Amino acid sequence: MSAIVNDQVINGKANLDVFSSTLQELAQSDRNILAVTSDSRGSGKLVPFGQKFPEQIIEIGIAEQNLVGVSAGLASAGKKVFAVSPACFLTARALEQIKNDVAYSDNPVKLIGISAGVSYGALGSTHHSLHDYAVLRAINNLIVVAPADNFETEQAIKLAAKLDKPIYIRFGKKPMPLLTNDESVAFEFGKGRVIAEGTDIALIATGETVYPALQAASILRDIHNINATVISMHTIKPLDVNLLKQVADTTRAIITVEEHSVYGGLGEACASFLLQKGHKKPFKILGIPDEYTVTGSQADILGHYNISEQGIAKTALELLNSK
Amino acid sequence: MNERELAIKSNIYRQRILKYIVGANAGHTGGSLSCIDILNVLYNYVLNVDPKNFGSPDRDRYIQSKGHCVEALFVVLADKGFFPESDLNTLCKYKSHYIGHPTRKVHGVEQNTGALGHGLPISVGTALAAKLDKKKFKVYTLLGDGELPEGSNWEAALTAAHYKLDNLCAIIDKNSLQITGSTADVCNTEPIDEKFESFGWAVQHVNGHSIKELKQAFGMLPLVKGKPNLIIAHTVKGNGVSFMENQVKWHHGVPDKVQYADAIKELESALSILR
Numbered sequence: 001m002s003a004i005v006n007d008q009v010i011n012g013k014a015n016l017d018v019f020s021s022t023l024q025e026l027a028q029s030d031r032n033i034l035a036v037t038s039d040s041r042g043s044g045k046l047v048p049f050g051q052k053f054p055e056q057i058i059e060i061g062i063a064e065q066n067l068v069g070v071s072a073g074l075a076s077a078g079k080k081v082f083a084v085s086p087a088c089f090l091t092a093r094a095l096e097q098i099k100n101d102v103a104y105s106d107n108p109v110k111l112i113g114i115s116a117g118v119s120y121g122a123l124g125s126t127h128h129s130l131h132d133y134a135v136l137r138a139i140n141n142l143i144v145v146a147p148a149d150n151f152e153t154e155q156a157i158k159l160a161a162k163l164d165k166p167i168y169i170r171f172g173k174k175p176m177p178l179l180t181n182d183e184s185v186a187f188e189f190g191k192g193r194v195i196a197e198g199t200d201i202a203l204i205a206t207g208e209t210v211y212p213a214l215q216a217a218s219i220l221r222d223i224h225n226i227n228a229t230v231i232s233m234h235t236i237k238p239l240d241v242n243l244l245k246q247v248a249d250t251t252r253a254i255i256t257v258e259e260h261s262v263y264g265g266l267g268e269a270c271a272s273f274l275l276q277k278g279h280k281k282p283f284k285i286l287g288i289p290d291e292y293t294v295t296g297s298q299a300d301i302l303g304h305y306n307i308s309e310q311g312i313a314k315t316a317l318e319l320l321n322s323k
Numbered sequence: 324m325n326e327r328e329l330a331i332k333s334n335i336y337r338q339r340i341l342k343y344i345v346g347a348n349a350g351h352t353g354g355s356l357s358c359i360d361i362l363n364v365l366y367n368y369v370l371n372v373d374p375k376n377f378g379s380p381d382r383d384r385y386i387q388s389k390g391h392c393v394e395a396l397f398v399v400l401a402d403k404g405f406f407p408e409s410d411l412n413t414l415c416k417y418k419s420h421y422i423g424h425p426t427r428k429v430h431g432v433e434q435n436t437g438a439l440g441h442g443l444p445i446s447v448g449t450a451l452a453a454k455l456d457k458k459k460f461k462v463y464t465l466l467g468d469g470e471l472p473e474g475s476n477w478e479a480a481l482t483a484a485h486y487k488l489d490n491l492c493a494i495i496d497k498n499s500l501q502i503t504g505s506t507a508d509v510c511n512t513e514p515i516d517e518k519f520e521s522f523g524w525a526v527q528h529v530n531g532h533s534i535k536e537l538k539q540a541f542g543m544l545p546l547v548k549g550k551p552n553l554i555i556a557h558t559v560k561g562n563g564v565s566f567m568e569n570q571v572k573w574h575h576g577v578p579d580k581v582q583y584a585d586a587i588k589e590l591e592s593a594l595s596i597l598r
Contacts, residue, residue: 100441
């Protein structure tokens with residue numbers, strides 16, 4: 001897929017594909033790297049991994065609780081375990097195993113939620129994960145990450161492999177253009193990345209919603225002469241509160257964007273911090289509202305709820321005019 | 324340690340379990356007394372685990388799925404020198420690591436357990452890691468019969484057989500009672516042996532209070548090469564204190580002063596015969 005970002009045409013792969021190729025690269029030089037799957041090697045793009053490293057893929061079958069419990073046991077014995085399953089099942093069916101066997105017992109499993117958010121679109125709410133940030137934020141000792149583009153995904157997987165702590169990383173399966181070519185904008189867990197700078201409004205987004213936020217910033221700049229800061233807040237927890245405070249101090253309004261319920265995710269995490277710090281500027285959470293989710297493709301659903309280039313730009317104009 | 328010496332240990336462990344449950348004014352008395360002979364044989368005869376080698380990747384692993392019977396585990400770990408027994412005076416007290424379920428904050432505890440149906444999947448993963456790394460250590464996990472309805476046990480049972488984990492040994496403390504009443508009445512899981520056998524496990528029944536039978540059963544592992552092992556230990560809830568035996572109220576009943584004195588008197592009497 002091609003897309004125009006910062007006036008350049010940039011090709012992008014799905015973050016899922018980058019996860020798969022990065023894991024292969026890691027497994028090549030480290031036999032302790034394991035992919036553990038719940039009949040999900042196909043949807044996790046791990047078929048080539050399994051062919052190349054048959055000793056390093058563990059198939060559990062469709063049993064997510066067991067997937068996470070077994071992964072905890074493997075990790076406790078020194079394995080670098082990537083437990084891979086659709087985010088909807090991994091973080092709901094196996095929630096108690098995540099809470100107890102991974103986070104509470106401090107077994108450093110890398111929980112990989114694939115096809116997250118509404119990636120499965122028309123398959124319906126059984127296959128959507130709009131709750132994962134909320135429930136996992138409330139669990140102690142768990143880092144929660146949603147990489148935005150191929151670069152962030154590769155970095156997140158490589159850093160997770162070295163990390164001796166429990167972590168959850170979720171992403172989707174649609175092609176994602178690079179947010180920036182500026183390699184000085186480094187990736188580090190717990191540190192948001194500033195993709196664009198402006199003083200009128202801040203668009204703080206996470207995961208694959210950072211890209212439409214960046215597109216919206218172009219519309220605001222080119223058509224409305226409004227300059228937006230765009231942040232990739234890839235780590236939902238721990239939240240980069242220093243960056244958040246700095247952005248709040250230097251812009252007139254804030255919009256958060258996420259492919260998640262408006263309850264308990266990035267938006268409420270930011271709101272909680274800012275309110276307790278006395279922030280009083282206009283603030284809006286863009287996410288999926290608490291209703292029976294509209295049916296349709298991923299693009300249909302995100303467009304319906306204004307989690308899109310046009311929707312974010314429109315929301316920004318409304319928010320700035322509401323003062 | 325011979326059988327008589329181990330039997331003496333069990334008696335002393337029972338007295339200590341009661342002492343610390345009374346001190347904490349909380350605990351799972353009946354189940355701790357039903358599983359203590361199993362833990363005694365594991366830690367004093369079977370497991371290659373001690374405070375010095377606890378960091379070694381080659382140590383055997385013991386994971387207590389029925390985490391609520393933590394008093395039995397703590398008493399044995401203290402006796403093995405993992406921490407001073409006097410630490411148990413803080414059991415369930417403010418800011419103590421010695422809480423009502425095992426946590427890794429306590430030296431010697433492998434996994435934080437307490438929610439039921441978790442020990443077996445973690446043990447399967449640990450045993451699988453041993454197989455992948457061609458290590459010789461074995462993994463033991465203790466389940467209560469009351470936790471068998473948790474579906475995660477059966478998911479893990481499938482995986483254990485699928486990967487031929489004959490280095491894994493699950494022990495069921497089959498005391499046949501749970502908080503509501505008879506396990507058979509709450510949710511009948513029988514025949515447990517046939518169920519596990521049909522899942523691809525090798526099964527051995529033992530008297531869970533017979534040091535001799537427990538030693539023999541653990542000495543036979545693997546029961547069948549290439550199959551995970553299940554030892555069904557037939558036990559009595561509250562074993563060793565006659566007025567607690569087979570009484571569901573002692574699931575988490577705490578003895579009062581008189582009951583405690585009576586229990587200790589009975590155990591001391593049994594101890595004098597052993598000695």
